[in-house]
Amino acid sequence: MSAVITATGLSKHYKQTAALDDVSFRIEPGRIVGLIGPNGAGKTTALKAILGLTDFTGQLDVLGFDPRQQRDKLMGDVCFIADVAVLPRWIKVREAVDFVAHVHPRFDRAKCDAFLARTKLQPGQRVRQMSKGMIVQLHLALVMAIDAKLLILDEPTLGLDILYRKQFYQNLLEDYFDENKTIIVTTHQVEEVEHILTDLMFIRDGRIVLDADMDSVGERFVEVLVNADRAEAARQLKPIDERQVFGKTIFLFDGVSRAQLEALGETRRPSISDLFVATMKGTYA
């Protein structure tokens, strides 16, 4: 199957700063890609370019469309939830469902109603009367009823309590995702998406610094818990990060053979957040 997104030499400049600096990547269908980066790294700009919301230089192909030229056609196959506050405050649940049902060719009303029935949302309720969590439920109900090929989530769970956040990703995995769909998600709450991602992309200062599937991430990066007496030996192997825990040192290695590391101490797979912190060291300095 051909790629969902192919980007070649993508660049975008805002006055002095480069939001995207000659970025190239490929996203295959049936993946859940985490696009992770510090504030101002260019995540949102990348998503906006994919959605045709911003101009850029370079080549970008999304589902066979050029987002700059064929945005309205592209949006028939792409959905996005950009932030919690984007539903218009005046709209009623009933109106939102009616509207999307009549303008979107791939909308399944029964699916949307079934999803809404599991929430506390009332048809006559306005968005301004809802809590943040309820707004996201409504948005998710609308989006999940659309049989889109690509779903883009930009900080979808920002400001939600933990119940809503867990439920959000659970619904997404159980009721929405299948091998024909692709999801791209950006978030700062890395721990929450860690277990659902199939691919990981780190972005820093407008450049992709890591682009790998989760299996190869697990092979490439290893954390080792090393006793103080062997710390020097570990440092010889050029760890990318080290930190102290209870008199021991945790080293993070990139591409060092597992046999070598197991000799030093207990090895384990690093969490994405530890990997992220190690990769992004000095970003704000």
Place this chain on the structure above:
Amino acid sequence: MNVTSGTKLYWLLKRELWEHRGGFFWAPVIAGGIFLLLNLMGIITAEVLGASHGIQIGANGGLQHIIGQMDAGDMSKVGFALDIAMYSAMGLLIVVLGFVVFFYCLGALYDDRRDRSILFWKSLPISDASTVLSKVLSATVLAPIIAVIVGIIVGILQLVMVTITLSFHGLNVWQLLGYAHPFRVLVNLVGYVPLYVLWALPAVGWLMLCSAWARSKPFLWAVALPVATGLLVSWFGLMGLFNQSPLWFWKNVVQRSLLSVFPGTGSLFGLDGEGLARHAGNDLNDMGLGLMNLSSTYRLLASPDLWIGVVIGIGLLAAATWFRRWRDEA
């Protein structure tokens, strides 16, 4: 399910109506209600004062007697006076409609950028051109038609109120109503809408361009730019640098870019001086026809001002669509 562009446009218009129910529907209804209430109070005051001062207009069927004596010309005057009673309700609604459309256009492409719900609308497969088109149609067709319908209902209520009052003084209600021309009034008012679309286009275009372009305070930009330019032109004019009088600029640029959304400004400002003078010279009946007769208002179609405005308006809307497409809020 296949979605045609016609269905999309229909739902886009419906969406505008949902969002602007207050301005499009309740504003004319409330204005009409206040108009009727004030009239009722006026009539009651007149009746009470009349009674307390012992003035008995048309007692013992005197008025009815007078009507019986009227010839065809007099009857048409009575009918005309009753039509005026219906139009008068429209007068207030037209002012309200002008304000509603003015502020609607200013917010149309700005409000959803401010609250970021533009990202939701843009996540749907709708082109920016159809979004802008739906907003133009809401401003120039949907809002005026609702105002006209409300105006007709208020006008008929007003007519009934006046005739019932007169019937207390011995006049036959049905006979009086027969003299009025509610259908002609209706046709005239509805018929005015297409002309309004054309006349309002430059102002709608300018206001929507500001709405799509301004990063903040679209009202200030929309008003300050033409007015400041007008002042500059007047200043240069004072020094005799232009051959054209600065008045020309105020009338054709400032006025058209801001005030054309007020219905009726076409008939007032759009006609040339000669036409107005000719109307002023005629008697009351023709004067009324001048402002309220369609064939007379449609003489505006022959004026190049109107068509130049239409072309400029379309250009401004094209620019607004471009900004809607590419304005980047990052």
